[in-house]
Amino acid sequence: MGTMTAIAEIDLRPHALRIAGSAGAAPSLHNAQPWALWVDVGAVQLWADPSRRAAVADPDGRQMTISLGAALYSIRLELAELGLEPVVELLPDRERPDLVAVVTASGTASPDPALHRLWAQLPRRRTVRDRMRAEVAATVRHELTAHVNAEGCGLRWLDAVADRRALATLAMLAERTQQRDPRFLEELAYWVGAEALAAGAGVPGYALGPAGEAGHAAEFPMRDFGGGRRRLRASAQRPEHHPVVAVLTTGSDGPRDWLRAGEALMRLLLAASGHGLAASYLNQPLEHRGLRAQVRTELALSGHAQLVLRLGRPLGPWPPATPRRPPAELLRDS
Ligand SMILES: Cc1cc2nc3c(=O)[nH]c(=O)nc-3n(C[C@H](O)[C@H](O)[C@H](O)COP(=O)(O)O)c2cc1C
Known part of the structure; x- marks a missing residue:
């Protein structure tokens, strides 16, 4: 069919800030944003940052990990929006449990309007505690x-x-x-x-x-x-x-x-x-x-x-977005 692009042809690095921005927009317990990313040529690594875990409310890191899963879904959407097919491997390395997922851009994908609609909500979604x-x-x-x-x-x-x-x-x-x-x-x-x-x-x-x-x-x-x-x-x-x-x-x-x-x-x-x-x-x-x-x-x-x-x-207006760490702060060098 010729729709597959060799992995070597995809370079995600120019999109690193955009990917980090979308990942970072995810909800997290107490808005702790317990994540870091490494954006490589053909894949994104998502890392837990356990120093940001709420140790009392979340002793086993369950909610921290759920928050990371939310960020992972944003990364999937962002790759799809770039016209790529994201393939996720969860917890790929027993020796490094803080590496929670690797998302590989396995090839190109045709635009999916349903995914695009979800992606468009990334900046709009927020937690609303009012009536x-x-x-x-x-x-x-x-x-x-x-x-x-x-x-x-x-x-x-x-x-x-x-x-x-x-x-x-x-x-x-x-x-x-x-x-x-x-x-x-x-x-x-x-x-x-x-x-x-x-x-x-x-x-x-x-x-x-x-x-x-x-x-x-x-x-x-x-x-x-x-x-x-x-x-x-x-x-x-x-x-x-x-x-x-x-x-x-x-x-x-x-x-x-x-x-x-x-x-x-x-x-x-x-x-x-x-x-x-x-x-x-x-x-x-x-x-x-x-x-x-x-x-x-x-x-x-x-x-x-x-x-x-x-x-x-x-019932009322949606609250303004809660703060986020700057995307550049989420990116690791290697
Ligand atoms: C795993 C998880 C647990 C959360 N638990 C609570 C909670 O118990 N009570 C609450 O009011 N908000 C809770 N939140 C919402 C966060 O406080 C909220 O996502 C964060 O402040 C960022 O705001 P935003 O969702 O509007 O972007 C939780 C979010 C996640 C992802």
């Missing part, structure tokens, strides 16, 4: 589920009253436990504080959504980024009382699954954004080993819960 209309049409639910399934993961929409009650109870228990843990609060204070923000990371005040009591008054508690001590932002609005909630699951529960979960997350978020929908997270019960196990049994999940998402249509 949303709790409505995701059935057709959109099916579409989002299909996106997640295509990345090898599951999506369980939480509609049954008993399931919602069970998860809300566990979420409140987790939120209360975290808000009483000085180490957790110290870590949170760093990621919403001036030092992290000055370095182009962390969660700024305008993105925090309702804090404290307003966030806790909803059916599912929002994370209190203020740590109860000071209201970082007095949000006039309470979140919607009964949010649309979905749990993203994987069949097994290791680093490879976490990467797949991140890819699925990013694909879902970009597709949702294309429909004018946004998400935020209700992950607190998954950050506690015992409660995470309980989520699985009480919801009778067939897989392991990786993320709890709140989805809807933001």
